[in-house]
Amino acid sequence: MKTVLEVEELTVDIPTEQGEVHAVKGVSFNLNEGETLCLVGESGSGKSMTALSIIGLQTPKARIGAKRLTLLGKPLHTLSQRQLDQIRGKDIAIIFQDPMTALNPTLTIERQMIEGMMRHEGVNRRTARERAIDLLNKVGIPQAAERLYQYPHQFSGGQRQRIMIAMALMGKPSLLIADEPTTALDVTIQAQILELIRSLSQQLNFSLLMITHDFGVVSAMADKVCVMYQGEIVESGTAREVLEHPRHPYTQGLIACIPVPGRTAPGSRLPVIEHPLLLKEQP
Template identity: 55%
Template sequence: MTKPLLSVQNLTIDIPVGGGTLHAVRGIDFTLDRGEVLCIVGESGSGKSLTSLALMGLLGKRISCTADQMDFDGTALLEASPRKMRSLRGARMSMIFQEPMTSLNPAYTIGDQLMEAMLLHENVPRSKARARAIDLLEKVGITAAASRLGQYPHQLSGGLRQRVMIAMALMCGPELIIADEPTTALDVTIQAQILRLLVDLVREMNMAMILITHDLGVVARVADKVAVMYAGQLVETGPARDVFSQPLHPYTRGLLHCIPQPGKTARGEPLGTIPGIVPSLVGEVEGCVFRTRCEHAVPACHAAIPRRERGDHAFRCVHEDGHAPDDTRAKEATDA
């Protein structure tokens, strides 16, 4: 069996804050093969973006990041020298950010910024980088690509800028793309277009992608694998089909219950909500972090939580099937 492109074990990110340590990411594991799309789902502040920045080596110096393993194609990312990391970033792994409006440098043309990564990493003449930039701009659906190269970011709309960001991430033909909520800041009509485009390109170029989102509709359409993140932990991971058809963790079920599903959600029926708020992650956190909002909570939730596996599908819960044994009402509600 070939080794996965990316494998992460026990990734932990701590941020020093006034009066303690914020345990933002607490021991997460996942792997990703070439050509696979992994969606990391979770609400704001669950540590999704920090995880992606950790992979890119872009966490600031103040943030401490440890892992038993964080390998990208045989390179241990945490031990790699800054120079080694620079040679990976933008070349073999690249990132698309959430904010297209502010993620481009206002002082340089689109062309300069597109060509930069290629000129930095590959020993190619400008003319070749320029040809590649035009080629990619056309690929991401920008018309009059050659004339766009001389334009500045402020002359483009948000949707166009995000297309430019995607083209920029693809310049060196990376093996891994990390897209951190790439469509959140865009109009709903543009969101679907951009996402479709991104996924098509990833499939076409056989790249691996980590797509970070809080939109389960997006996940259902594009993911091979899903990782549900809650308060710094992956509470459930598995093939997208399994997670959607058989959500095991109470949080995943709660999330799925929050979105309308064609044919399942009756007209006029109120959508579900998850009561309560995400607990503070400052200081030591023990047991299941979701227990304060969980309708299946039992005293045992305060103790260490086992990781349960059913083939590729894994979750963390005290209950064997994610349900409290005596809570038949809740079971019926989710089975219905």
Template identity: 55%
Template sequence: MSSAPLLKVDNLTTHFHTSRGDVQAVRGVSFDVRPGEILGIVGESGSGKSITCLSILGLLKANGEVVDGSADFEGKLLTGLSDKQLRTIRGDDIAMIFQDPMTSLNPTLTVGEQLIETIMAHKPVSRSEARKRALELFDLVKIPSAASRLDNYPHQFSGGMRQRVMIAMALTCDPKLLIADEPTTALDVTIQRQILLLLKDLQEKLGMAIILITHDLGVIAEVADRILVMYGGMVMETGDVYDVFESPQHPYTTGLLHSIPDVRSHTKQRLTPIPGSPPDMLRPPEGCPFAPRCPHAIQQCLEAMPPLFERPNAKPTVHEARCWLHHEEAPKALQSIFDAPEVSNG
């Protein structure tokens, strides 16, 4: 795996302009993605996960605007490009799988027709060549009886098979980076695992990088190399997936881990939900956005935004957490809050 970033995001800040004021959806997010790795972005709904990636691709709604920061892909600055310029990158170099495959597919066209149109829009090929490529992609994503299923409509596919179609469409131009936004939403556990293993298999076969957006930590544990924990439009914790799961360094991450049942346990378990509600992004707090919900918050947490503190001796990648409890003058007795249970992905 190359050490040079494929995608580098620096201080990305995105607002949505509304009649009530600006919704500060993404606040100073920075991260990078290296070639051939899977980065998992996790957090509850409204934490800014999807908006971060839509901002990178210039797919925001009309009232959305990147007001600060940058996204650099292979040395090319994405933020500030026109939609026409971004269209040469979207699909060809960076592809995205959206959350709901049923609403993303046109119900009035066969899936084969939609796939063929996508191929012809990006490649100078004939219709017969595009159909041949569509069959290859169906085989790649393991859709059985590919030749006959190309002529089926979306409603004739199960949820898992529709998701495979969306993955096939995203792969039409052999992208270097695939962004998968909640790819297992509304699928049962067995199908979820199949889709995750398919993505992992494709990543290994094609050598592409993947950003996997989810609210499910079990999904991240299954396939990711590194993890980015987001809350209130900000990065709360980041590091190697094993470091973060085995030794979480932020109370929010710990709370997420404690809210997951261990399916291998043979004893009754009491889950610990995180109390309270996410912050109002029209008026985000001055301090740590998680402080009002954090049982370990100190006065400093409410008054000032903490920086990302680096955990010493974290391997193989940097492990950082945005929490004042890691300051050298913080109460050391509170460090035990970072103990986390073993996480099972089922």
């Protein structure tokens, strides 16, 4: 099976007035073609910083180091911003948490979708527009050809996230990063968006790196899981291994916080993770 993404001993250090923050500490994982890997952890665990540093969108002052950071065998961490611009939107794409802030409110959906494809692939506007319409149809936007000329505020939250997914897929990426793509949506729409991403990943055979704090998302989406705590991966394995036999106390704590229908009594208090944990993997 072809390896799409290799990450070995990735570090991200951010200088501050109070000293250097080690946001990511020696993170390693790999992602094969067509696989979905979920990075799981609480806010501040380093999962989003890990994903953003892969695509070169980390905070400007951050310093990235890695023994190996490759996409389809090509190194990423040594590229200039200009070289990364040639990769982003083509070989790697990203879906952000809040589509209303990720989409430009002053531009039509058409313009936001076709510009990247025209630049990266050198196609004309008509060809790019046809692909945009096809993808909007695939993600479930009705009357796609007409709605292509509307603005973000004319769509619902769920529709805007579907547009973000379609936009990310315009360049036929090998790797799609989804940074908590359902956080701003209600529960019913969340399920629809997750099913859409899962279905498209199977149809189009791209690899998916999903950032989440929700083990419900993991159970629905993941082939592999990496659990992050304080910038480190404290447990990794297949989704089944981690969900059914969690070894690390932090993973156990995250799973214990999930209410289970039929087992969690209504009105009862859910367990609370005490910090700091003893970061020692259990046998």
